[in-house]
Amino acid sequence: MTYIITSLCLRDSGCVDVCPVECIVPGKPVDEWPWYYIDPDTCIDCGACVPECPFEAIFVEDEVPDAYEAKGDEKLSMPKGTSGFDEVYDGTNHHGDPVHLEGVRTLAAGEVVDLTKDIQPNYDYFQSGPGYSALD
Numbered sequence: 001m002t003y004i005i006t007s008l009c010l011r012d013s014g015c016v017d018v019c020p021v022e023c024i025v026p027g028k029p030v031d032e033w034p035w036y037y038i039d040p041d042t043c044i045d046c047g048a049c050v051p052e053c054p055f056e057a058i059f060v061e062d063e064v065p066d067a068y069e070a071k072g073d074e075k076l077s078m079p080k081g082t083s084g085f086d087e088v089y090d091g092t093n094h095h096g097d098p099v100h101l102e103g104v105r106t107l108a109a110g111e112v113v114d115l116t117k118d119i120q121p122n123y124d125y126f127q128s129g130p131g132y133s134a135l136d
């Protein structure tokens with residue numbers, strides 16, 4: 001088991017600071033890998049990252065919701081160019097640095113979305129994506 005970062009992630013980075021095994025990394029390039037990702041082979045399931053996320057984007061893998069009901073105004077972030085994700089997000093992260101994302105969609109209150117499809121990218125980033133070479 002591991003913890004999973006979902007598309008609710010807006011790169012705040014607060015989770016990175018508390019991870020005792022430094023297994024959370026920012027996706028790069030941002031346009032292709034817009035979230036932060038948890039290396040499943042290194043995560044020790046301590047749960048310290050969960051309360052640090054201002055967007056409640058982190059879940060135990062088994063508890064990633066397949067029917068997440070939006071409170072309203074949450075933003076989902078996907079790779080740039082993803083159909084239906086045509087908003088831009090400009091914010092400031094935990095350290096005061098700017099965050100710019102170009103594949104964003106704002107959820108309406110009561111809208112239901114399946115976040116389980118966000119599990120696989122956490123694995124892909126380290127097994128076949130840019131995170132693989134970063135760990136070599």
Ligand code: SF4
Nearest residue numbers: 009010012013015053
């Ligand atoms: S704290 Fe939340 S929004 Fe920030 S990088 Fe971690 S998962 Fe993403």
Ligand code: SF4
Nearest residue numbers: 019043044046047049
């Ligand atoms: S559960 Fe613990 S070890 Fe795993 S990513 Fe979160 S802070 Fe790091």
